[in-house]
Structures are given as structure tokens and as C-alpha cells.
Amino acid sequence: MNAPAPSPETPRPAGEFDLIRRHFQRPGQPGAPGVALGIGDDCALLAPRAGHQLAVSTDMLVEGRHFLPDADPAALGHKALAVNLSDLAAMGARPLGFTLALALPDANEAWLAAFASGLFALADAHACPLVGGDTTRGPLNLCITVFGELRPGHALRRDAAQAGDDLYLSGRTGEARLALALLRGEAWALDTLGPLALKTRPELRQRLDRPTPRLALGQALAGLAHAAIDVSDGLAGDLGHILNASHLGAEIRLDALPVAPALQPLPPAQQEDCLLHGGDDYELLFTAAPDKREAIEAAARDSATPVTRIGCLMAPPGLWLVQADGQRRPVAARGFDHFG
């Protein structure tokens, strides 16, 4: 209140509250259904529809760990929210809103504007408003918590797979891993695809930077599929979480796995590694009873999401890969471990 009035030539440095208002409060937005009170008080107030539960997930993204220091801020805004929405999708929930806590080394206006544009484009596409947050100075760190609603008993839980279930995958895996290898200059990727691969195949970079959360599919599967998880640490590793929680084993048919065009020139071992252990895919991996095949096809069609049946679940523990020649071999359910 005692600060000198800013002049048009030399705007005073933006304070925390100014920054938040300028980039993250959007007074022109109509109130979202399910949000009784948004940004600006001690808490936001959410009102799920009567008879619905609230699904909650939180993810933290750290510079140097989850993204490079020179990451495009608009893509980062997209991805930070996308990975959280993907958790809602894997539960079968409909998005209600999200909170954002942001540590920034300095109040960089251009960075914030770009970050907010990427963030809100995805939020608007899924009617998922920002309802609260926190901003502080510190090493760049993004923490998003996302809220969704679903009917009790309809959640796609990891521990709900049944022996004999079909195993399904949305979209395809491996492109994000390949894009990361090309960015990092890993020889196995550069040798096969050449140094210009990221330029000539912009869809590869897109898969790494702007994953698509499979929300429509997840909601279509709620109450229909048994178990689901989103593939963030690699297909095999994330399937391992379902198998552990459900006390089951599984078989994946290698020739059933969809292979993106960019992965087709890779030698078989590298291709398989991308498909099974790539990570950052944000596809849905789910199980359903064999008598639900038509309903699953309809859910895929209605949500305009490609879905492939890639294997099945079995009572004996373990994860097996069935090759085109019929041979079975065990697969390590290894995933990415931040402290491994």
C-alpha cells in the first residue's frame, strides 16, 4: 500500500499476488460445475455430484529430473497437467479441477505467460479449472493435485484384475522413449533413424512433450473394465503394479503390440525395449472380462481412442512375453525408480 505508483515506462517488479492474479486468475471464466469456490480464499470448495466420490492424485515435476532446464514452458504447462489428468483417466474419473503449487527461481513474466497458456489450453479442453495454488521462490518445481469424481464401485483399481481377464492397451507405447533417446543423442536411436529424425517426425517430439490423457476412454471404462493403470514408467513395470496388487500373472503377445512407424526401423531388441520399458507414454493399460469384448470395442469407438487387446491375465504369478513363434520368455517388470 505504501509502494510508489508505477509509471507506464518502468512498471514495478511484479509481486507474488500480482503474478498469481495476472497469470492464473481468470475472472472471465464461468464457474465450473462442481467448483463452489475457486482461487482466492484459504481453501477452494468442491462439490462433487450427489452420490459421487472424489478421486485425488498429485504429481511433482522437478527441473533436471522430469524436464530439461530449457524445456518449452508451454509444453511444460501442458505436460504437468496431462500427467495428473492421466491418473484420473486411469481411475475412470471425470475431472473437476486442480491446484498448482509452483516454485520459481525468479518472477519471469514471459516464462509464466507461456507456461500458463499451455496449462490452460489443456485444462479448458477437459473443463478442469484451476481452483487454488501456491507460488514461492525456489528451484523450479511444479506440484499439481487434480480432483475428479466418479460413482462408488466404478473406480478402475489396480487390485481389481481377475484371472482370465483380457489385457488391453490404448494407443501405443515407445515413441516418447525414442524421442528422448534422440534428444539425448543416444547412439542406438541416432544410428537407425539419423540425426534429423526429430525434425522429420514432429509427432515423436509431440508424444514426449504433449502426452494426451485418455480421459474419455477412462470414463467409458468405469464400471466396465476391472483394473487399469496409466503407463508412465513403462508398460511392463506398470503392468507389474496391477499384477502385484491383484496377485496375478500375465502374458503379453509381442506381435499384438502396436508399433509406431518411427519404431519400425529399430533392431528388434531396441524396439522391444521401447515398447515394454519406454515410459512417459500416458496410455491406459487395463483388464476386462472376455465377455466384455464388444463393450470394450464400443467404449474405444465412443471415446475415439484406439484400443488393442495385447494379452491376458492368469493365476500363476509372473510376466511373460509370447513371441510370434510361440516361445514364452519372462519379462522383468522393471520401471523407472527415482532413487534406484
Add this chain to the structure above:
Amino acid sequence: MNAPAPSPETPRPAGEFDLIRRHFQRPGQPGAPGVALGIGDDCALLAPRAGHQLAVSTDMLVEGRHFLPDADPAALGHKALAVNLSDLAAMGARPLGFTLALALPDANEAWLAAFASGLFALADAHACPLVGGDTTRGPLNLCITVFGELRPGHALRRDAAQAGDDLYLSGRTGEARLALALLRGEAWALDTLGPLALKTRPELRQRLDRPTPRLALGQALAGLAHAAIDVSDGLAGDLGHILNASHLGAEIRLDALPVAPALQPLPPAQQEDCLLHGGDDYELLFTAAPDKREAIEAAARDSATPVTRIGCLMAPPGLWLVQADGQRRPVAARGFDHFG
């Protein structure tokens, strides 16, 4: 799955999932009411009671900004949750659960164990279970999102103050600021209280390190008081948020402000600065109609929380301090700005 079996002498380094399980999953805990599914799936599932809204708040704590690198991890665990529960208290909500996202420079077991002990002691005291989270490697950063429930229309909103309302404060302000000054060796504090003050007055350090969220009072005020906020950035600055949101002004009677014993030896200017601009107090500042004085007293008594009437709200904007001699002077509503 392919890692060598650990030997008792050389345990293998704890991986992310091990760490989370060891310190943050507590299988012995009974299921909390309101939590349909806790840690371990893509999302947690919360089920507020029928006819209740969900209150949500998020806070991020960064090393070097909100706590010192050598901070006691148990106290840090307490404080990280306390500042979030304080936001629920300021809304009048009852805690349901919280998520924790944690970036750690390394997997330090002793630090994690102490941190978890402080965190869970406070969580258990308020029946507020950990329902989900995320752990990653990075500069130390804690992001907690807390969930509570309350009846629609009962929330203590910042924009709900009325002209003519009484202004109340729980507990007292300034001790956390004084403790911080002594820790930092600020001359004005050391000169008056001496270098041993933190040793001879352990309650001062306690106020800074282990604030008490005023949850019982907040719930007793829901539907009774008008506006409320928790005092985190200083009494005057946080009152400013109520005044801005409610389009009102206020008067504070200086001699009505409770003064802690440790603050009494301070020169008047420093004492006033601690009381009005100290920060880190986590007391509730709230307004209520004058005809509710007996009910407010009962709420304070029932929640075993000291409450003092310190002023009133008025239609003309501005924040005024009324001195013991009757003189009025304006107070800057300045608070702590992380990017100021």
C-alpha cells in the same frame, strides 16, 4: 525383479517404492471415515459425508525459503502439515486427509524417519490420514494438499465480512517472528532479550517450529462467524485480504492485542511490528456480528482456544490502529511477498 537378493550386512539402496512403503504406508492404520481408498493406486478416493462440500488447500515449502537446511526434520514434518491444516481451520472445515509430494536430494533414511514421525503425530492428532503422494529426487521441496469437509453455506470466506462486525484473534501473534529474529541474530531482538533467550524460553522456538492449527475453533465458528483467515504473513497483511475481498475497512485497538510475555520487554515499535507484521503465527483472525458475542465466547470455550476481540470492521476502506490514548493512525497492510 532381477536385482540380486540383499544380504543382511549390505542392504541394497532403498528404491523409491521401498522408501514410500517404509515411511509413508501404514498398513496397521484403520481406514479413516471419508477415505474410500488410500495410498497405492493412481488416485485416492475420498467420500465426504452426504450434503457436504470438499475444502482443498495446497502449500509448498522450499528449503532456504520456508525452513533452514539444518531444520529439525520432525519439526518440519509437523509444520508442513500444520500450515495446510491451518487453511482448513480458517475455512471452518473438518480434515479428511492429505497428499504429500516430496522432492529429496537423496534417500536419507534417518531424515525420512524423523520427518514422518513429526508429520504423522500431527496427522493422527487430527484424524487426517495421508491418502496419496509422489516422491522424486530434487532440491528439498515439500508440497502438501489437504482435504476437509464442511456444510454448504458454512464456509468462513474472506469476502463474507460485514460492516459493524467485531474482529477477533485466536491466541496471540508475534512470538514466531521474535524466535526467527533470535535465530537469525537480529540485533533488536538480541539486545533486548539476550543471547540465551531461545534456550530460556523454549515456547518461543515451539511457536516458530510447531504451530498449532486452530481446527477445533474453526469448526466451532463455521456457520457462526462471517469471515476468517489464518495469520501466516502477519496480522495486518492477512486482515488486508479480508478487507479487500469484503470491500471494507477496519480498526484494531492496540491495547486489546494480547502480548506474549517474551514480547513485553521489547521497545514499543518492535513489539508492534511483531504483533502486526510478524507472520508464521497460524492463528485465526475472524469477524462476527456483535449479537454473536456470547456464541463466540462459547465457541472459544468449547474448543479450548483463547480468543480476543481486537477491533471492528467499518464501511470506509483502510486499516487503522487505535492507540491507548485514542489516537488513530493508518497501518500498512503489508505482508510477506515471496517475489517482492
